Amino acid sequence: MAMKEWITNHRNKGFAVSTKMIIYEAKCIAEEKGIHDFTGSPPWSYRLMKRCGLAMRTKTRIAPKMPEEYESKILSFHKLVIDARKRNGFEIRQIGNMDGVPLTFDVPSNRTVDLKGAKTIAMKTSGHEKTHYMVVLSSCADSTKLPPMLIFKRKTFPKEEIPRGVVVHVHEKGWMDKNGMRVWVEKVWSKRPGGLLKKPALLVLD
Template sequence: MAGRNLGLSGSKTRQVNQQLRQSYDANFKMMVVNAAEATNNCQAARKYGVTECNVRRWRIQKDRLKNANSKRKAFRGPQRGRFQEIDRRVCEFVTEKRNEGLPITRAIIQLKALNIAKELNIPTTEFKASTGWCIRMMRRSGLALRRRTSLAQHLPSDFAEKLQSFQRYVIGLRKKHSYTLDQIGNADQTPVFFDMPTSVTVHKKGEKSVIVKSTGNEKNRITVMLACLADGTKLAPYVILKRKTVPKEPMPAGIIVRAQEKGWMESDLVVDWLKVVWGTRCGALRKKEKHADYGCVPWTPD
């Protein structure tokens, strides 16, 4: 009985120890490391309720913790891949292209890996350059997808009230004049840039400067007037080139091209758009006397 009780007691003790065992994420470990560097290992261990051996181990792993995801709790998994030569050559390729400022995506890495595997006579049945392999290879090599950030545009505090007011206004006009869906449209101008470099690229973790080269035409643009009707019909795009005259070369079918010295949608072009796009749509001549004109404001870039 004593032995049985002792066994039960030991089992309960092991269960308690397993329940007390905790895992900590990288953010918590870095807090402990910073506290240990400011004071010492013992004080940091007492302050955060961890053992001193953990503090010593985390200080050794400081560089890896700094570059790891803040929610990561362990560095498990193989440190070397099965195809080490492919990993090495892919990393060299990424480093070379990033030094040139060119963006690199996961798809580019996978295609490059397949080409290298073909050069090394590795059959596709053994190496497929899957997305999972790409993610693990990037993790082993200290690579990650990096994104350029910009300030977000904030909506006004009373936008919900203004939206409801506009909806009531449109519904009231439709009831008053009996507008059909093909007589209600939404139009807006938008700039289209000749070069829109990607904002995401594979790059080394921890580096603050992420440079992406472009063709130099990211500021050159055209203006396009897009419109659709309430019934889902899309009207022809109205393209405004930044030049004095329209090119003599034939343009693609289905679009209307105009020229303006600054590439803006000015008042004369708005009138022209009403004639050649809005006025020629299907159903434009029906109930012409009930059409409403809400006015148009020329668009100019900020």
């Protein structure tokens, strides 16, 4: 079958295949064969997949192994935070957590049509998924979300208008460093509810 051969060739090259791509390619093949009334639809594509032994699959990855003592370390850390709160009388809203999350400008799909039972699902990408920036997210123990800070990989600030409620910082490698931490403390942490009153606070971060 022409469609199964087309899908198989794409998957052998590592490219992701979606149902929309299948429908588009099927329309092209139908036009070449003089069939002009073929419309295609998602249900049609799923019936095709079933006939050809195909299914939607998720890209596989090697999961990192957690150290054997990780559970005891988590409990120990929880106890450390709880004891610090009891000892200093921190208000719930004055306990904060912050962490940086690296993101990419191009987020390729991790799902594709492939043969049922295939153990390795590899996919090629455009290469732009390595162009990254960092989002620094933080919240307080009372569920208050603090403004996000974006760290772009560049030397100068972007000229585009920055949305309100977002703090922007630049670093030549897109990392959080000492200067970036200083900016975050001044523009985010210090302006949390109660921050201007300089109430005792506990900040938990990686």
